[in-house]
Structure formats: C-alpha cells, structure tokens
Amino acid sequence: MKTKLLYSLLFFTSFLFSQESFVINNVRLFDGEKVKENMSILIADGKVSKIASEPIQHQNIIDGKGKTLLPALTNAHVHVWAPASLEQAAKAGVLNLLDMHAVETLIPMMKGFRASNKHADYYCAGGAATAPKGHGTQYGFPTPTLTKPEEAKDFVEGRVKAGADYIKIIREPWKATLNEETTKALITAAHEANKKAVIHVSKAVDAHEVLKNKADGLVHIWEDTSLTKEQFDDLKGEEFFVIPTLLTMQKVQELFYKKTKEQALEKVKNMQDEVKRLYEIGVPILAGTDPPNGNINYGTDLYKELKLLNDAGLSTVDVLKSATSLPAIHFNLKDKGFLKEGYRADMILVDGNPTENIEDIAKTKRVFKQGKEVK
Ligand SMILES: [Zn+2]
Incomplete structure (x- = not known):
C-alpha cells in the first residue's frame, strides 16, 4: 500500500514536472539577435510560448530584474x-x-542523452577524414582513413551511416595528410549527402585552398602566418564560417610549447587579428574550445573563449551570437539558438549584463533545457 502511494506520488510529481510552465518577468532578453530590456517570457511544454513587453500573469513567476536571459550556449x-x-x-x-x-561506436549512446535535462545534446562528425598515419589517428581509437578522391563518396556514406551530422576533414601537414584532390572530393561528397563539410587547417595557404574548394567552415583559425592581401581578397566572394578556438591555441602554447601566458597571448594576438579581418568582412565567427585539448573543460571554459573573441574586436552581441544563434544556423540545430516564440526553451539566466560586459556570462545562475531546470 505504502509503495503504491509512493509510486502514484512519484508519477504525479513527474507529471507536474513535464508540464512545467512558468514566466520570467522584467528580464533583459537576448533573443539570439537583439537585446531587449524589460521583457516577459512564458515557457510552456518545453518551448517559448509567448514573449511580451508587459509582465505576464502566472502562478509561477521568476523575477528577472537585473538579470539577462539568453539562449543556451x-x-x-x-x-x-x-x-x-x-x-x-x-x-x-x-x-x-x-x-x-568521434569514436563512432559511442555515437548512439551519446545521442541517447538528448531527452535528459542533466546532459548537453551531442552532435558529431563521426570519425574525421584523414590520411593513414595522419593527424587524428594517434588517439588510440579506430579512425577510418582514405588516400584518394575515388574513396570520398564511400567515406562520407560510412560516416553518415554511423550517425554523423556533418563531415570533418583534416588538412594537417605536420603528419601525412590528404591532398587537395581528395579534400575537394570529400567536400563535394559531403554536399551531395546534404552535409556540411568543415575542415581542420593550421596553415593560411591550406585555409585559402579549402575555402576556394567550397568548404563550409574551418574548425580552427590558421596559426602560421597572415593571409596575403591577394588570398584575403580572393575569399571575399566565398561563403564560410570560422571556429577560431583561440583558447585552445593559448593553452597549447602554454602546455605543449612551455610558453608563459604572456608569450602565449602574443601568439593568440596574431590569430585574433586574422579573426578581426574576417569579422570585418562579415564572416560568421563561431565559439569553440576543442576540449579536452589543453586540459580545457566542456563547460565554463567556453566563457574564456567568448572573452578572447571580444578582445579580438567582436562586439559583445556578436560574441553572444557566436555561441548561440550562429552555430544553430550553420549546423542546422533545429529550434535552437534563439529565444523566440516556438523555439525550445533552452536558456540561461545570468546575474548581470553579458550583452555589455562579456565576462558577466560567468554569472550564469540558472540553466533550463526544454523548460526544465538543469540542477
Ligand atoms: Zn579538435
């Protein structure tokens, strides 16, 4: 009898939980695009149900005064x-x-956490495309490789079958690497499979080449030198985004090359200048940190990348876009990246104003996934 009562109570509370509806009133809202003061937002069924400039009446109200509400990062x-x-x-x-x-055998398990409000949602490239013994093969897990353009179509099909959401290609000449023809064939095959093709490069010349060959994005900014004026002008007609991973560069300099923080930041400064050049011609800049490289964590260290992007010259609002709406747009994250009516109530409530002071993002106090608080 007791157990029965307990079960029905449990059922009742989980029912309430899944039906959770609440309002945040008087909050500063960054909706993925613009900042609006004194807004009210109604959350129901895991979604943004209504946004208003007047307070919304509700039995479950969070006071947003002095706080900022943003899409989850x-x-x-x-x-x-x-x-x-x-x-x-x-x-x-x-x-x-x-x-x-990715380790492809882990993909189904990782994607299995999508319904959990304790876990972030996982998207992946599957195994990155690389040459035998190339960069990416040294981590001790099985990595598919290829050597020639004729293998590109099968390679992409294999990744899609394994659960890849996009295709990642490695051009890294410090080890054996794919040549231009194979890289180009992979980009084409990805597009034919309706997938984006993103590329690891470390050299400016490789960046220029893969972007001319229609890569959708770069997962690092190049680190060796600046693009020449000719290379830079030549890219102005191309559509692409860049995930600079500036924090990674800083940490690799400090840990791998034993540089002081000042020396590391000096190196990062050159990369920030390249990021700024791209930003000024309208190239979308996306935030990423490449954990666990450089002992970077999966959570709060992203805030440091946002600061480095801000220091590079991105406006605070564009920095916030780099970790919200821009990745949602460029990686097709459905109903995410914005807080607008009908979008998922994946959001963070921050004490302070990161739309003016990016470091306030570290004051993230409450996190909601599909309207349910992440504890
Ligand atoms: Zn990486």
Missing part, C-alpha cells in the same frame, strides 16, 4: 568520449556540443 568544437562531459557542459549552460572527431 553551443560549443562548436569539442571531442566527447564520456557522458560526464555532457553533464559538465549542461551545468555551465552549454547545452549543445559539436564533436569534431
């Missing part, structure tokens, strides 16, 4: 090998992780 460059990383991200308000080189 996305980290557009990670490597996830354990569900604990999805939890670490979710706690920091990073509710979407875009994996750029």
Whole structure:
C-alpha cells in the first residue's frame, strides 16, 4: 500500500514536472539577435510560448530584474568520449556540443542523452577524414582513413551511416595528410549527402585552398602566418564560417610549447587579428574550445573563449551570437539558438549584463533545457 502511494506520488510529481510552465518577468532578453530590456517570457511544454513587453500573469513567476536571459550556449568544437562531459557542459549552460572527431561506436549512446535535462545534446562528425598515419589517428581509437578522391563518396556514406551530422576533414601537414584532390572530393561528397563539410587547417595557404574548394567552415583559425592581401581578397566572394578556438591555441602554447601566458597571448594576438579581418568582412565567427585539448573543460571554459573573441574586436552581441544563434544556423540545430516564440526553451539566466560586459556570462545562475531546470 505504502509503495503504491509512493509510486502514484512519484508519477504525479513527474507529471507536474513535464508540464512545467512558468514566466520570467522584467528580464533583459537576448533573443539570439537583439537585446531587449524589460521583457516577459512564458515557457510552456518545453518551448517559448509567448514573449511580451508587459509582465505576464502566472502562478509561477521568476523575477528577472537585473538579470539577462539568453539562449543556451553551443560549443562548436569539442571531442566527447564520456557522458560526464555532457553533464559538465549542461551545468555551465552549454547545452549543445559539436564533436569534431568521434569514436563512432559511442555515437548512439551519446545521442541517447538528448531527452535528459542533466546532459548537453551531442552532435558529431563521426570519425574525421584523414590520411593513414595522419593527424587524428594517434588517439588510440579506430579512425577510418582514405588516400584518394575515388574513396570520398564511400567515406562520407560510412560516416553518415554511423550517425554523423556533418563531415570533418583534416588538412594537417605536420603528419601525412590528404591532398587537395581528395579534400575537394570529400567536400563535394559531403554536399551531395546534404552535409556540411568543415575542415581542420593550421596553415593560411591550406585555409585559402579549402575555402576556394567550397568548404563550409574551418574548425580552427590558421596559426602560421597572415593571409596575403591577394588570398584575403580572393575569399571575399566565398561563403564560410570560422571556429577560431583561440583558447585552445593559448593553452597549447602554454602546455605543449612551455610558453608563459604572456608569450602565449602574443601568439593568440596574431590569430585574433586574422579573426578581426574576417569579422570585418562579415564572416560568421563561431565559439569553440576543442576540449579536452589543453586540459580545457566542456563547460565554463567556453566563457574564456567568448572573452578572447571580444578582445579580438567582436562586439559583445556578436560574441553572444557566436555561441548561440550562429552555430544553430550553420549546423542546422533545429529550434535552437534563439529565444523566440516556438523555439525550445533552452536558456540561461545570468546575474548581470553579458550583452555589455562579456565576462558577466560567468554569472550564469540558472540553466533550463526544454523548460526544465538543469540542477
Ligand atoms: Zn579538435
């Protein structure tokens, strides 16, 4: 009898939980595009049900005074090998992780956490395309490789079958690497399979080449030199985005090359200048940090990348877009990245105003996934 009562109580509370509806009144709203003061937002059935400039009457009200409500964040460059990383991200308000080189056997399990409000949602490239013994093969898990353009179509089909949401290609000449023809064939095959093709480069010359060959995005900014004026002008007609991963560059300099923080930031400064050049001609800049490289975490370290992008010259609002609406647009994250009527109530409530002071993003106090609080 007692157990029966307990079960019915449990059922009742979980029913209430799934039906959770509430209002946040008088909040500063960044909706993924614009900042609006003194807004009210009604959440119901896991979605944004209504947005108004007048307070909304409701029995369950959160006072948003002095706070800012934003779409949940996305980290557009990670490597996830354990569900604990999805939890670490979710706690920091990073509710979407875009994996750029996956262990393919883990994909179904990782995607199985989508309904959990303790875990971030996982998206992935599957195994990245690389040459035998190339960059990406050194991590001790099975990595598919290829050597010639004729193999590109099968390679892409294999990744799509394994559950890839987009295709990642590695051009990294410090080891054996794919040549231009194979890289180009992979980009074409990805597009034929209706997938974006994103590329790892470290050299400006490779960046120029793959972007001319219609890559959709770069998952790092190049680090060797600046694009020449000719290369830069030549890219003005191309459509692409860049995930600079500036924090990764800083940490790699400090940990791998044993540089002081000042020396590392000096190197990062050159990359920030390249980011600014791209930003000024309208290239979308997306936030990513490449954890666990450089001992970077899956959650709060993304805030540091936002600061580095702000220091590079992006406006605070464009920095916020880099981790919200822009990744949603460029990686087709359905109903995410914006807080508008009909979108998912994936959102963070921040004490302070990150739309003017980007460092306030570290004051993220409450995280909601589909309207349910992440505890
Ligand atoms: Zn990476």
